[in-house]
């Protein structure tokens with residue numbers, strides 16, 4: 294049974310401030326407990342206002358490592374790159390931002406390379422913050438031939454390569470993504486989504502659990518930690 298708590302906001306600005314406050318608290322707690330923090334942030338259009346609010350927090354950024362939850366297989370200076378957006382905000386603050394993508398056109402090889410990079414990190418992540426696409430993908434776990442590997446890869450595997458069955462119009466490229474096991478290993482999981490349609494889809498995915506046809510439902514079905522879901526229309 295997925296334990297999900299919904300947090301609703303009047304608008305995007307209110308959501309950004311609240312999520313930034315929560316993420317800062319998680320980072321601060323990790324720094325107090327372990328002297329370092331490892332967090333995974335999503336790409337897409339939802340995070341930038343949250344990043345801007347989070348960047349104003351006084352944290353020991355040099356002890357914080359940030360990885361993307363997933364990456365589009367494009368050059369790091371391509372506007373589609375997830376890590377580029379993260380790096381632009383947090384590298385100037387002193388954070389370590391670790392790219393997991395490559396320009397390798399073979400997404401399976403790129404997945405292996407991403408996994409090797411992540412194996413060097415102090416695991417588990419203190420936070421995996423997930424976004425959700427209109428088609429129900431989360432991180433870059435998409436419907437298609439690579440879905441099973443992303444969902445059922447061995448526990449030790451942290452990233453795989455994925456070719457979405459239907460390429461999303463806003464970023465029609467192959468990806469690398471954290472596996473379900475890597476996502477669920479996090480000390481905390483939070484989801485940030487906007488829009489009524491996504492809310493309905495996510496509510497249904499959570500209700501359907503392991504039987505959900507959507508990747509996000511299949512990922513969350515095995516979560517043992519409570520999930521915070523931040524939403525605005």
Ligand SMILES: O=C1O[C@H](COP(=O)(O)O)[C@@H](O)[C@H](O)[C@H]1O
Nearest residue numbers: 335336337338339424425426432
């Ligand atoms: O392609 C992606 O999309 C999802 C959702 O993005 P949004 O624009 O609806 O916020 C995102 O979570 C993922 O990291 C990204 O690669």
